[in-house]
Amino acid sequence: MEFTAGGRLEVRVTPADVGKRVSVRQLTGAGPGAEKFTDTVGVLTSWDGDVLLITRRTGESVAVPAASLVAGKVVPAAPARRRGPAATFAELARAAARAWQPVESEPLGAWTLRAAAGPAPGGGPGRVGFTRRANSVLPLGDPGMELDAALTRVRRWYGERGLPAYAQVATGAPDTQEPLRAELERRGWRPEVSAEVLTGALAALGDRDADVARVRLERTVGESWLRRYQRTGTPGPHVRQVLAAGPSVWFATVPGEGGLPAAIGRCVTDGRWAGFMAVEVGPEHRRGGLATTVMTALARRALEEGASAAWLQVETDNEAARALYAGLGFTAHHRYHHFRSP
Structure with missing residues (x-):
């Protein structure tokens, strides 16, 4: 108290x-x-x-x-309660942005406008952005103008591309963006989804006892990998471009029956950081440790490339994934929220 x-x-x-x-x-x-x-x-x-x-x-x-x-x-800033690597919010936010790059970007002062969109399904009107992370403004620092003018520019930029305007805003750690969140809410912007950014020690993950010989690691995303990936329907070129971009990208596949992988994962090595994304296991193969096996194989490759720390993102309502990552030694660093313009 x-x-x-x-x-x-x-x-x-x-x-x-x-x-x-x-x-x-x-x-x-x-x-x-x-x-x-x-x-x-x-x-x-x-x-x-x-x-x-x-x-x-x-x-x-x-x-x-x-x-x-x-x-x-x-009161003083909340004390760190994690066993993982120390990191500032800005360092992690920039590493995450480099690991999930848009097709198109433009600076707005120190903010970054990001878009990665393909045509609407069925040839209908409008466009569909591939993930909010690649289709939202990343407001790190000063936009170089008054906030209302900056938000007007954000709405116009996304409107010109047939996309809704989103802003990715972080809370819950020193130097995160609580004041900006309050200003957006005052102007009618509303959060649609929230996620936690978790960090952990990479060596502890790489040292786990797992049958990594089952995992195939590749530099390019293959057709079978995309068939297992659940975040998109028929992937267009913009999806492949986002997935392939990053400092050092690896795709993991555990082969399954009928050419459909039992499990997949993606990892981006960037200096001391290894970021884990798109870890998915087929429903018929769950509870067999395949997610851990995929992450262990990717962690060992990242360790070989000189990384020492790990991060990942998980939506706050995904209890199963959060329990898995807690068991692997990951702890919460901060949260981010995608606010949509009214």
Whole structure:
């Protein structure tokens, strides 16, 4: 608890503390001898009029009426609770961007506009972007103009390509983007999907006891690999271009019956980092350790290339995958959210 019953309760948070991590207690219910209080810890993302907006580590935004405050203070950044490699948000965000490159990109100050789209299925109107990661603006740093002007430019750029405008915004670690998230929400942008970025020690993964002789590693994505990949229908050239791009890309395949792989995976080695993506196992082969086998084989290849740390991304509602990665030693670093323009 941030506040104790024996401690003196004071409100020591002011609008000047916007951008800092705070802990506040508010009165949420009252009655004869039965007051109720709620504690909120997170980044103070705004203080507009009489309402504080606090973003928790999970990315949830909490509005707290200033009149309900009974205590509040600035608190230190949350201590690291991971056994994996130390990393800043910016370092990981840039490594992830290099590992999943769009077909087309354009700078907007320090932001990056990204697009990777093919024609709509069946030849209908519009285009379909291959993953939000490759079809969203990555707002690292200053766009070089006022925020409203930058967002107008973002909407226009994606509109010219027949795509919805998305912004990828991170929360939950030092120097992430809680203030930007609050500004987007104030302007009507809404999150459609959230994911966690996990990190872990690469050697521990590579040292696991797994039958890696079953895994075929290749530099190019093959037809059978794409047949197992579930994130797209019939893959167009834009899908292949995104999958093939990166500093050092490897595709893993565990052969199955009828030419359909039992399991697949993708890894991008980039300096000290090895990023794991597209780890999929056929339904009939699950619970047999194939995901671990694929990742172990890829980890050993990344170790040979000089990498020492691992990262991956998993959607927050994918409980099975999160349990698998926790068992492999991965722990949460931060979350990111894809906000869509109204």
